Amino acid sequence: MTTVMYPEILNTVPQDDKNCRSDDSGGEVFRNIPKNSSIFRVWRIEGLRATVVSSNNMGLFLSESAYIVYAVSAKDGALPYPGMPIKDLKDTSVVRAIHFWIGANCDSTVSGAAALRAAELDSQTSAMILTREAQGRESPRFLAYFRQRLVVENLHHESPDCTLHRVSGVAVPILTELKRVHWEHFSCRDVILVDVHSKGVVFLWLGSLSDPLHKRHAASLLESRKENNNGRVIVVEDGYEQTLSANDRELFSIVLDPSVRVVAPDRQHRVNPPSPIKLYKCSEQSGKYKVAELKSGPILRDDLTSGSVYLVDRGEAGVWGWVGRDVNARERLEAVRNARGFIKKKDYSDGVPVARTTEGHEPAEMKALLRGWEPSKMRPLTLPVSFEPDYMNERPRMAAECQLVDDGSGERTLWRVELKEGMVQVEEDKGIYYAETCYVMLYKYGQGRRCRSIVYCWEGVHSVKMDRDAALTVACRLSEETNAQLVKAAQGREPPHLLQIYDGKLKILAGRHRNSPPKKYLVRVFGSTPYTSKAVERPLRASSLDSSAVFILFSGAPIVWCGGKSTGDARQTSRRLAPRNAPLITEGKENDDFWAELGGIGAYSTETEEVGEELDKHLFQCCTENGLFVGEQILGFRQNSLIPETVWLLDAGSMIWVWIGKFSNPRTLQECVEDATVYLYTHPAGRNRNTTISVIKQGLEPATFIGLFDNWNHNLLRDYKPFEIFCTLLEDRDQSARTQTTSKATTDFDNYIKYPPAMLKSEPDNLPAGVDVRRKEMHLTYDNFIAIFKMEPAEFEKLPTWKRQRLKQAAGLF
Incomplete structure (x- = not known):
């Protein structure tokens, strides 16, 4: 029997050390497994036995088999990986995780044995995490272990002449062998390697809607194959198979018969959208x-x-199972099995991920689903009164912590934006915003080549949706024109740097924008430093007061009122906001004039100030479908996780960052903001919908973003090669020599999902969803278009309408 390893190892069964085989009890193989040392170990289940997998075969899985992965690492350290050195962690908090992986073609006896052996290992090591992994539905933690690639092969009795592998994955390539060489496996969203072993040729087939990230992964895999002189690579685009050279076209047609070509518009279970989160309690009665x-x-x-x-x-x-610390050992061990029973009763698909964690040892990916873990312990930093951008560039971690790029002394221009009036520049920016208005600010900082810009879009809490939409549109356009960082903020969640720009003196008053504030108004003081403080208007009456806060009554003779429970920081902040000569009175020492200004003495209560929650950072591929955020999470992320072929979303708690890679599918800034908004609105933990959103582009990252990563390297992507260059190198040709049509550059033909001609000739009611009935011809593949109309799509578009309609009628596509 042989497996076809891809790309390095060919025609060999993984030869495991016979001395590492377990007996039928499974106990021997797990006997000396350490609990408090960093380790990464993999076993393959053979019958009822567990056999150790050698380190050079870790990351290779057979679809007919089941495997157990045991990974231990320091709680605050990097995730384990194949071949990692064993290190004693006795004096450190550790994370012990067990995963049992079930192949798609694995029989129930083997999968049952894997569950049993995983339970035995769990009982011996007291793992914090126990996860059932199904082929194609692996958890982010499992995928994060394999830093180079994950390969899933089928077991072959003889070496096949040709195999198909689908390329997928987000952070790293996932290469999955398909059951047989047939068009039934192809969809417009796929990247597939057609490996003709007998000829030493690999066709790289690119679906018309395939993800640039998957193309990049395929190129990386093929590059390593090319370095080993493993044959020739030919790039084939979906629907353009007949444009290959005669010899290549003949070979491709032999392995994939063009007469039965059917490419589906999408693949089943490509995305598994989440359902609204629910909590269930388990008990034995x-x-x-x-x-x-x-x-x-x-x-x-x-x-x-x-x-x-x-x-x-x-x-x-x-589904996550959470086990309390007082639960007995039997229930703890059976939690995953019971969760599997729950899944079957709910009629979920068999591959739904199931994991168990224990109280006090919850991993970050599970904690993100719930609220109320720990209040924020972060205290504002004391910074110099003034500092240049270089100060923060040299201290990116500090910049990220306080969210400042400079001291706020840069050049700024402020506009108020309304749908009716458009952009109206605020000639004299007095540091007063109004709650029924939206504002856009262009802020410039730095000098020469280091000059950067930020565009802030601030939405008043009582502004109308039409004005908010208009302000965001203006901010996105301004950001594109100036190559600026875009920051969308809402009242009550002002970014620290915006407050720093006003030196902690920003006032937010009620009503619509006006050129000068009212003669008399009351504000509550928030914050303690220039980058955390502001004043927000409260109704002018005694009931607005609060014993825990400081208020300023602005009138002919301003007064600072300090509640009996207010802090010294708040009192100090009020001095920034109030005139120097404003008297300070404490609660209980008010005179009659003070109460008269507020309309008389009245009762007031204590208004609790929102305490932020300590939130971990989470990186996702930025991806939404049908109004749901479906981006895959990347655990243990690093700077090199930001692959330029896609858009990434980094949830930093107080800020949602969207990073646009240079070679990602084109996406407007507004679309990026919408994706981040969907992320917030559909977050299972019910995140604050007014959380600040910032959109940045590759190469223009501010220090506030860079500081979220360890050891940022500014030159990491300097020599990065895009997919097109990779293809040129793989095919040993000049870029100009590629046999390809000109239609892509002149029409939107390739933006339409493709269907077989027979399907497009159906009645309108029987057509697939999304087919443009008036332009059915655009849903043909390029090859079918040429065969039917005897001309390129670009030529067809230039014909008079009457002639196009006559040709479509003759083809049965009218």
Whole structure:
């Protein structure tokens, strides 16, 4: 029997060390496994036995088999990986994770043995995380272990003449061998390697809607194959198969018969959208296991109690089992099995990810689903009174922590934006915003080549949607024109740098914009430093006061009122906002004139100030479909996780960053903001919808973003080669020599999903969703178009309307 390893290892079964085979109990192989040392170990299940997989074969899986992965690392350290050195972690908090992986063609005996062996390993090591992994539905943690690639092969009794591999994956390439060489596996969204072993040729087939990231992964895999002189590479585009040279076209037609060519518009289970989050409580009653729904999201940490087992359900996106510290050992060990039973009762698909964690050891990816873990411990930093941008460029971690690029003394221009009036420049920016208005600011900082810009779009809490939309449109256009960082902010969640620009003196007043403030108004003071402080208007009455806060009454003779429980920081901040000669009075020392200004003495309560939550950073591919965020999370991310072929979303807690790669599919700034908004609106933990969103482009990252990564290298992507250059090198040709049509450059022909001619000749009611009935010909592949109309799509577009209609009628496409 042989497997076809791709790309380095060919026609060999992984030869595991016979001395590492376990007996039928499974106990021997796990006997000396360390609990408190960094380690990465993989076993393959053969019958009922577990066999150790050698380090050079880790990352290679057979679809007919099941595997167990055991990974231990320091809690605050990097994730484990194949071949990592074993290091003692006795004095460090550790994360012990067990994964049992089930191949798509694995029989129930083997998968059952994998679950049993994983439970044995769990009972011996007391793992914090136990996960069932299914082929094609692996968890972000499992994928993050394999830093080079993940390969899934089929077992072959004889060496095949030709194989198909689908290329997928986000952070790293995933190469999956398909069952047989046939068009049934192809969709417009796929990147597929057609490997003709007998001829030493690989066709790289690119679906018309394939992800640039997958193309890049395929090129990387093929480059390593090319370095080993493993044959010739030919790039084939979806629907353009007949444009290949005669010899290549003949070979491609032999392995994939063009007469039965059908390329689906999409692939089933390509995306598994999450369902609204729900919490279930598990209990045993009269010998029967009961699962009762407790609530829909958002779920709070306090909803979970130490004496019980809970299920956190997100439908096809996965189910987490949470085990309280007081739960007995049997329930703890059976949590995954019971979660699997829950999935079957819910009629979810068999590959739904299932994981178990224990109280006090929840991983970041599970904690992100719930709210109320820990209040923020971050205290504002004391900074110099003034400093240049270089100060923060040299201290990116500090810049990220306080979210400042400079001291706010740069050049600024402010506009108020309304749908009716458009952009109106605020001639004299007095540091006063109004709650019914939207503002756009262009801020410039730095000098010469280091000159950068930020465009702020601030939305008043009582502004109307039409004005908010108009302001965002203006901000996006201005940001594109100036190559600036875009920051969308809402009242109450002002970015620290925006507050720093006004030296902590920003006032937010009620009503619509006016050129001068009212003669008398009351504001509450927030914050303690120039980058955290501001003043927000409260109704002019005694009931607005609060014993824990400081207020300023602006009138002919301004007064600072300090609540009995207010802090010294707040009192100091008020001095920045109030005139120097304003008297300071403390609660209980008010005179009659003060109460008269507020309309008389009245009762007031204590208004609790929102305490932020300590949130981990999370990186995702920025991807939404049908109003849901479906981007895959990248655990253990680093700077090199930001691959230029896609758009990334980095959730930093107080800020949602969207990073646009140079070679990603074209996306407007407004679309990026919309994607980030969908992320916030559909977040399972019910995130604040007014969280600030910032959009940046590759190569223009500010220090506030750079500081979120360890050891940022400004030259990392300097010599990065785009996919097109890779193709040139792989095919050993000049870029100009490629046999290709000109239609892509002159028409939008390739933007249409392609269907077989027979399907497009159906009645309008029977056509696939998304087909433009008036332009059915645009849904043909290029090859079919040429065969039917005997001309290029670009030539067809130039014909008079009557002639196009006559040709379409003759073809049955009218």
